[in-house]
Amino acid sequence: MADFGVGVPDEIARLSLGQGSAPQDTLPPSIRSEGIAVVDITAKFSDAVKTLEPGAIVKDGFFTLFDSVAALEIMDPKMDSGCSTTEAEVEHLYDVSKSLLPEEVLGIIDQLLCHEMSWHLGYPLSQTLFTSFYVEALSTPDPRSIQEATFIRDGGHDPNEQPMLQVLRAYCLGMLKSCGYVNERIKSEHYYEEEDFVTNTYNRTLLASLPTDAIRDVIIEAIAALKSQRGSISDNLVDALLLRLELRHIFLDAVECPKHMKEPDMAKKPWREGLAILPALKKSHSLASPVDEAFSAKLQRKLASTMPPRPIVQLDFDVAFGHLKSLFEDGLELIDVLHYTDSQCLLTFVSTFQAKKPQPIVYVRTLLQTFLFDAMEVLGSMSIRQLLDDDFAILTMPAHQYLDRLNDEVEAVQDPRYAMAQQMELFRTRAAQPFLDILRTTCQNRCRVRRTLCHLLRDWESLQVDAEEIDQILQVKVKEQPTMHWSSMGSGGVESYSLPLSSWTYLYKLRQMEQIIQLGFELEIYQADELAGMYWYLNYISKSRLHHTERIKSFVIKRVEETHGQPGNPDPLIGTQLQRSLMYTRLSLLDAAVTWELSDSLSCLYTVLNRLKLIKAPPRPYSTDELRYEIRMRPFAPVGLPVLPTFEEFTAGTLQPDTEIDELFEYAERAVEGAKRGFEALSKMTAEESFSVGSHQRWAAATKNGLKSCIATKIAISAVAKAVERSKDLDNLKIKVEIPTPEKAYHESWIVPKIVPLA
């Protein structure tokens, strides 16, 4: 996908070591070697450097300033993890072979669980799991076989001698192995190091060389051994430990779920089982007694890292458990993506899934990417062509001759169908990347979604140029007859062609522009006094989308009429495709309309609040309105159509200087009333009608929140209107405006002000 500034993260990545498994050349060379003599040069060297001028350096020609910045300063306690002022030797801080009480094992396991979740949340392994002495003992040196993976190596110890240590060992092995899977999964997909997740394993392999089945066996053995202890250990404790071992077993199945991509029910099984045991697991946490000595930040100095030592991350068990639970819930929900209905349902699924609050953690997001794109196949079974053709058919080309698979068979060059096959293939190769990037982008963290969409917009802009060209070539080849097209403004007929490919592209482009603006609200990019302007711009874009959808609709209707006019028995498939397109245009029209009207209303309301000085602009000594406008519109500047409003138009639209306050209230009220009706109609739609099969619940909830936002807007408008009516002095209205944060608003992209009376 488009990753701008590729070079920079690369350079930064090089600063930390141990990406991937241990590179061979970093194995420590033996310091005793037959052919090498060591010469003491201390005195000679010291004399030599004394002759250097102050500030002079002697350096290798390839050594650069950038390199020197990356160098680790030895003996600096903040950078050098090996430098210890006390002579405490890490290895002897804790004895991993000592016998443990069951409640202590439970305690350590729950501490490990907290660390595992902290890692999922984005902390490095060095500050989480790798601070455990048990993990350290199991992972260094890298065990080559399951027999070798014990806390104490080559001491002739039987790892199963003490049942409690056996349980802990099985738990740790299962945990490390699943962490290895998680790490590989995340690394193989698109994510952002430093923002989402640290994949650095500090040259540890996370048991990559041990087969998963061997680890499963160890867990099963430990479960059996634990069950045999029932008499000597209290049942509660045995049950608690059993649950944790089971969780590890289930977790291993869960991280392997992508291999069941073709059987969603199989893939769902571990997630469902995990969810079933989680409540009991939480309850038994009270039995645990934590063993803090079993963890130490000092273990970091054994890791291959230039990172300065950092403190252990302490995550509360309840918080960690909450994340674990949502990991399983999201994982289960995610599998539903495999039930493919059509491309639009898929888009709805992905976007509503990622818009969940809180957003699913990075592992779940990368898992979704795997399902979507693994091995150049969508959802494990579809080609990208199928997906694209499906989407063309829904949006602009229902049962269209361009999409006829038989076109590929035509070999006669002068046949228009030959040109169709050629040109469509050309367009598909151009469109595939931008289209898939929409899906991939949605899987990133929210800030990145907006940022990447801004870049993606340029790709769509250039795709539109291609689309227009191909449209024209094809419309000549197939001798398409223009239709008289009546615009909704009623300004007379215009001769127009259907232009299905550029229409398709343009619709996506407009949707992305809206999304960028709406994510701006969600991510709190705009100041309170800018809201009027940004809602005005959103209104401007959604108006364009509405008009564009109307144009598409007129051509879909034309296709419907043509088909009905044809004699003979029509293919039932054509009927369903046409029906589906009509349904989609209806949804798209309504969606564009509610966006238009609600943003219109909010824009008017904020204009009034700005004019009444209820919202005050913060002091901006170095900024002007024009400069800020330029910044806000920068993502949209490269877009040719819709034309970017000039600053003057924007100011006029935002301030509406010629409109009285009463009129503004009237407009706002009328618009919000329309939006409300639109949302009501939307919320009555079925999953099929709203193209949200598989994610209807989430979609409906978002729509409901939109409706609530309308109601809140109505209340706010009438509160301000009443205050203005009551008071003679517009400078003293006895009300105050509170702008909620996006989490507090009913809907993240509809920031409705709250009007509070002043006592």
Added chain:
Amino acid sequence: MDKDEAHEYISSLLNQSLRVYTTDGRMFRGTFKCTDPDRNIVLGNTHEYRQPSEEERSAAAANASGSSTILDMTSRYLGLIVVPGHHIVKMEAEQFLSQIKTQSA
């Protein structure tokens, strides 16, 4: 040593393997990249070597049959490092025995 000679000597060491011992008893072995008048030293591809602890030494001595034992120093990879001049106690250069012989011959 005059200036030019000194500069030449230091330059001749560039990209050679050096062993730098620090005040805390560790040894760093890496490729010599850069130095300055304060004897701060930059080494590339460095490994850190640490002496075995007291306990390990006594344990090894107890197990040993003869009068002396050989213990490996524990090591890890660090990459590019800078050792401040005032922390350096000893520096050694590695040379191939074969080359020394041919030089003297």
